[in-house]
Every structure is written in C-alpha cells, then in structure tokens.
Amino acid sequence: MRKLVSFSLGTVLMLSACADVATMKRASDQRAGFAPVSDISRRAAGADAVWLQSPAEREANAQRVRAMAHRKTLNADQAVQIALLNNPGLQARYAELGLSAADLWETARGPVPSVGLSVSGLAGGDVTRSIEATLISSILDIATQKPRTRTAELRFRQAQLAAAGETLALAHETRRSWIEAVGAFEAAALIGQSQSTANAASELASELGATGALSRADQAREHAFTAELAAEQAAAKLEAQLAKEKLVRLMGLWGSGTEFFVPDRLPALPGGAPGRADIERQALANRVDLAAGRLELQAIANQYRLNGQTRMIGDAEFATGVEIEREEGESERSPVMDVEFQIPVYDTGGLLSRRGSLEYMRSANSLAQAAVDARSEARAAHTSVTGSYQIARHWRDQVLPLRREINEQALLSYNGMLTSTFELLNDAREQLESELSAAEAKRNYWLAEADATAAIWGGATGGSASEEGEEE
Known part of the structure; x- marks a missing residue:
C-alpha cells in the first residue's frame, strides 16, 4: 500500500516538474516584456514609456506630468513625452501585454495534475484497506506542452511588438498634432499682423469716399478685403484651437492640466x-x-x-x-534598391x-x-x-x-x-x-x-x- 501511494505521488511530482521554470520566471515578472517596448520608444521617439501598475506610481506620474506641462510652453519632444507618460489608452495596451505574459506563464506551467483518493475493502470480518492514488491529468496536454509553450512565447513576443507599435503610433500622432497646432497659430499671427493695416485701409477708403475721391466700388473692395481677412484670421484661430484640443486629448490631459501653451512659430x-x-x-x-x-x-x-x-x-x-537569379551583367542599381527583406x-x-x-x-x-x-x-x-x-x-x-x-x-x-x-x-x-x-x-x-x-x-x-x- 505504501509503495502504491509513493509511486503515485512521485508521478505527480514528476509531471509537475515538466513545467518550464525559466519561462515561468520570466513571464511572471511584474513588467514582463516591457523592457523591449521601452527601448524601442527611446530609440524611435526619443521619449520614455512607462507602465503604471499601482496607485503610488500613478500619483507620482501625475505629479511629474503636471510639473512638465502646467502653464509651460511645450516643444514637440515634451508633448510626445507627456503623451507617452499620461495617455490612458496606452496604459490599456500595456495591460494587454501583461495578459499575454499571463497566458505564457500558464502555458509554461503545464497541466495541473490532481490526485483522487478512494478507500475500499471495508467489508465482513476481515478489514482490508487499500488506498488507490489515481492521477488525473491530460496526457495530450503533457505531450504537447513544449510546442504550446513555444507558440505562447511567440504570441507574447508579438504582443511586445504590438505594444511598441501602439507606443510609436501615439508618439507619431502627437508630434503631428503639435506641428499642426503650432502651424495654425503661426498662420493666425501672420494674418493678425496684416489686420491692423487692413483696418486702416478700410477707414481711409471710407474717408476718401466721403469726399468723393474714391468710388463706391473701390470702397467696397477695401471693405471686402478687410472682412475677408478677419474671416481668415477667425478660421486660423479656430483651426489652432481644435488642433491644440486634439493635442490635449493625445496627451491625456483634462481640467487644469490643459493650461499649457505651444509656441507661436514652428522651428x-x-x-x-x-x-x-x-x-x-x-x-x-x-x-x-x-x-x-x-x-x-x-x-x-x-x-x-x-x-x-x-x-x-x-x-x-x-x-x-x-x-530571380541575379547575374553580374545586370544593369547597375542604387544600393538602396538592393536591400532584401528575407x-x-x-x-x-x-x-x-x-x-x-x-x-x-x-x-x-x-x-x-x-x-x-x-x-x-x-x-x-x-x-x-x-x-x-x-x-x-x-x-x-x-x-x-x-x-x-x-x-x-x-x-x-x-x-x-x-x-x-x-x-x-x-x-x-x-x-x-x-x-x-x-x-x-x-x-x-x-x-x-x-x-x-x-x-x-x-x-x-x-x-x-x-x-x-x-x-x-
């Protein structure tokens, strides 16, 4: 009886040892897979990406963002950095990376065996006890654990690249929005510089018209130009405000956090x-x-x-x-065109x-x-x-x-x-x-x-x- 129990429990331990311990350790890290995402962000966007996982981290990050943005004039790099720190949608994407790591951990752990115990032979005058340990586990899961772990690891690496892609997409869209906002403010300022001159011309046209020195048609031309210029300036200001609002959204700001400025001119x-x-x-x-x-x-x-x-x-x-066989006699091409993707x-x-x-x-x-x-x-x-x-x-x-x-x-x-x-x-x-x-x-x-x-x-x-x- 003891031998039977010992054999069965030993089998359980053996199957439990089939788990990929190294992969489990790597996948169970609190920020599993985030290091490559952060590295790509720094190299491509020139900004740090963070994965916030606790109230204390979120509070510290909020203070950091406020110190960077509140009533400050932001350049493009600063706007991108704030977006990567503060955009809630990006944090949701990083959580999906964490879920992929959890899937890898579960797959690498392997099937969880269970032991069923039964007592039999308690009948008549003879008391016979036998304990049978029955191992219940999926033979198929055990046999396919290694390839399934390999597939889960590949999916996890794909999730890393997807998270990096989302990070770069946010950085790209934020930079474009900053450029569009500053460009719109610059156009509005240029129109504003001409508005005072146009107003003076319109007043002069009215005075000359009153003396009969300027026809009504010429007066109308000057007034129309002034009115059109005012409409163009209003449109430019509206475009600038909407572009800045898009920038605010990408940066994840609201309330008093929106009290920041962008330059009046592009570099x-x-x-x-x-x-x-x-x-x-x-x-x-x-x-x-x-x-x-x-x-x-x-x-x-x-x-x-x-x-x-x-x-x-x-x-x-x-x-x-x-x-395609490339022969030496083929016409010469630019080195860029010879780049191959294998x-x-x-x-x-x-x-x-x-x-x-x-x-x-x-x-x-x-x-x-x-x-x-x-x-x-x-x-x-x-x-x-x-x-x-x-x-x-x-x-x-x-x-x-x-x-x-x-x-x-x-x-x-x-x-x-x-x-x-x-x-x-x-x-x-x-x-x-x-x-x-x-x-x-x-x-x-x-x-x-x-x-x-x-x-x-x-x-x-x-x-x-x-x-x-x-x-x-």
Missing part, C-alpha cells in the same frame, strides 16, 4: 538638406510590423509542426512566386491538412506584401522630406526676400508721392500671401520629417502630409 528649417539615402534599409531593419509578421510565420510553423526552415528568399521573390520558407510537404498549408502561405505572402509596402512608404517618405525641404527653402530664400524688396521700394515710392496708398496696401496683401505660403511649406516639411520617422520604425496612423494634400 526654422535646418541648415542643410535632410539625408536619409538609406531609409529603405532602415525601414526593413526596424519596422515593428515586419518583425511581428516574421513571428507570425514562426508561430504557424510551430503550430503545424513544420519540418524546419529550408531556405530564405526575398520579399519580391516570394510575392511573385519566382526565384522571409523564412518552411517545408510544407509534411502538413497533414490543406488548412495548415493555406494559413502558412497566406501569412508568408502578407509579410511579403508588408515588406513591399514598407519599402514604398520609406521611399515616399524620403521623397516627401527632401521635396518639402526644397520647397520651404525656396519660399524662405527666394520668394520672401523678393517680396520684402518690393515692399521696401513701394514704401520709398509712396514716401516720394509716386504711388498711392492703395498700391502700397496691395503690395502688403501679396506679401501676406507669400508669408502664409512659406509658413505652410515649413509646416509641411516638419510633418514630412515626422512621417519619415514613422516609415522607419512603424506606428504610422495614416495621416501623412501627402494624404492631406490630396484631401485639400
């Missing part, structure tokens, strides 16, 4: 043209969505017990289903079901398409940054100096009584239009810079400058 253009000739290579190396796609392939291969990786081919080759190919011949083969091929082709899209987005981002910089610099270095010279000469002519007041004002109107166009070009450049970072790391929300241009 000046950099001294030299931005250089990202290797942006395509950077995108293929750093995009979190591509890394997640590779993990998905590994998870499917593990789920269907594929026989192992047989080779690696490029994204374009996989998408077309043709292996996709692992597993042996699907041993699959037991058509479903498994189709799932694998679907994921592999989706990954290939994602790599093609990433290449295109990177090239488009580089084109947008360089083109926007050239346009903004042209307005700054060519158009605006000419407009200033025109105004200076017009003022000299006006002081010499060679031109009228209204001719001087007309030149001022044209200068305002040039200044607004230059400010818009500068805003488009900074938006393109933000989109280029998103193209390299992932996390873009789809609000690119090019799309805005199409909507306009």
Whole structure:
C-alpha cells in the first residue's frame, strides 16, 4: 500500500516538474516584456514609456506630468513625452501585454495534475484497506506542452511588438498634432499682423469716399478685403484651437492640466538638406510590423509542426512566386534598391491538412506584401522630406526676400508721392500671401520629417502630409 501511494505521488511530482521554470520566471515578472517596448520608444521617439501598475506610481506620474506641462510652453519632444507618460489608452495596451505574459506563464506551467483518493475493502470480518492514488491529468496536454509553450512565447513576443507599435503610433500622432497646432497659430499671427493695416485701409477708403475721391466700388473692395481677412484670421484661430484640443486629448490631459501653451512659430528649417539615402534599409531593419509578421510565420510553423526552415528568399521573390537569379551583367542599381527583406520558407510537404498549408502561405505572402509596402512608404517618405525641404527653402530664400524688396521700394515710392496708398496696401496683401505660403511649406516639411520617422520604425496612423494634400 505504501509503495502504491509513493509511486503515485512521485508521478505527480514528476509531471509537475515538466513545467518550464525559466519561462515561468520570466513571464511572471511584474513588467514582463516591457523592457523591449521601452527601448524601442527611446530609440524611435526619443521619449520614455512607462507602465503604471499601482496607485503610488500613478500619483507620482501625475505629479511629474503636471510639473512638465502646467502653464509651460511645450516643444514637440515634451508633448510626445507627456503623451507617452499620461495617455490612458496606452496604459490599456500595456495591460494587454501583461495578459499575454499571463497566458505564457500558464502555458509554461503545464497541466495541473490532481490526485483522487478512494478507500475500499471495508467489508465482513476481515478489514482490508487499500488506498488507490489515481492521477488525473491530460496526457495530450503533457505531450504537447513544449510546442504550446513555444507558440505562447511567440504570441507574447508579438504582443511586445504590438505594444511598441501602439507606443510609436501615439508618439507619431502627437508630434503631428503639435506641428499642426503650432502651424495654425503661426498662420493666425501672420494674418493678425496684416489686420491692423487692413483696418486702416478700410477707414481711409471710407474717408476718401466721403469726399468723393474714391468710388463706391473701390470702397467696397477695401471693405471686402478687410472682412475677408478677419474671416481668415477667425478660421486660423479656430483651426489652432481644435488642433491644440486634439493635442490635449493625445496627451491625456483634462481640467487644469490643459493650461499649457505651444509656441507661436514652428522651428526654422535646418541648415542643410535632410539625408536619409538609406531609409529603405532602415525601414526593413526596424519596422515593428515586419518583425511581428516574421513571428507570425514562426508561430504557424510551430503550430503545424513544420519540418524546419529550408531556405530564405526575398520579399519580391516570394510575392511573385519566382526565384530571380541575379547575374553580374545586370544593369547597375542604387544600393538602396538592393536591400532584401528575407522571409523564412518552411517545408510544407509534411502538413497533414490543406488548412495548415493555406494559413502558412497566406501569412508568408502578407509579410511579403508588408515588406513591399514598407519599402514604398520609406521611399515616399524620403521623397516627401527632401521635396518639402526644397520647397520651404525656396519660399524662405527666394520668394520672401523678393517680396520684402518690393515692399521696401513701394514704401520709398509712396514716401516720394509716386504711388498711392492703395498700391502700397496691395503690395502688403501679396506679401501676406507669400508669408502664409512659406509658413505652410515649413509646416509641411516638419510633418514630412515626422512621417519619415514613422516609415522607419512603424506606428504610422495614416495621416501623412501627402494624404492631406490630396484631401485639400
């Protein structure tokens, strides 16, 4: 009897020892999987991400955010940092990472065996006791524990990348919102500078009209310009207020926390043209969505017990289903175009079901398409940054100096009584239009810079400058 009980309990302990202790320890950490998310946030967004898990941490974080934002003028980096510290939706996403860690912990622990005890043989004069220990456990779960743990670990790593992607998306959207808000305030300020001149011209037109020196049509033109300018300024102020409110929402602020300011002007253009000739290579190396796609392939291969990786081919080759032989005699191409995104190919011949083969091929082709899209987005981002910089610099270095010279000469002519007041004002109107166009070009450049970072790391929300241009 003792031997039977000892054997059964020993079997229970043996099965319990099947648990992956190292994985369990890693997955049971309070912030399991968050270190890579924080590292990607610092490298891509230049800001720290935090995972708040206690009232004390939340209180300390709230004090930190208030010290950073309350009645302060925030630059773009500060706005992004506050958003990553204070956005509740991001904290919810981190909680999903924690749930994925809990799933990994439970899978690595393995099935929990149970022991059933029964007493029999108590009959007649002879007292016979026998204790039977019955081990109840899922043989199937025990047999498949290792591959299931491997799959759970891959899903956990995918959850890490998803959390990093959400972090980068918030940082990208916050930076764009800051640029849009500051750009709108800058436009409103430029219009406001011309409003006083327009008001003076309108009053002068009324006085000249009263003396008969100016026709009613000319008076109406001056009054209409003043009224239109006032409407444009009101629209610019409204746009600025709405853009700032979006920024407030992304930063997770409310109540007195919204008492912060943004600059009246965007930063000046950099001294030299931005250089990202290797942006395509950077995108293929750093995009979190591509890394997640590779993990998905590994998870499917593990789920269907594929026989192992047989080779690696490029994204374009996989998408077309043709292996391309590159000969030395091929025409020379830019080094950026030669960058390859390697996709692992597993042996699907041993699959037991058509479903498994189709799932694998679907994921592999989706990954290939994602790599093609990433290449295109990177090239488009580089084109947008360089083109926007050239346009903004042209307005700054060519158009605006000419407009200033025109105004200076017009003022000299006006002081010499060679031109009228209204001719001087007309030149001022044209200068305002040039200044607004230059400010818009500068805003488009900074938006393109933000989109280029998103193209390299992932996390873009789809609000690119090019799309805005199409909507306009």
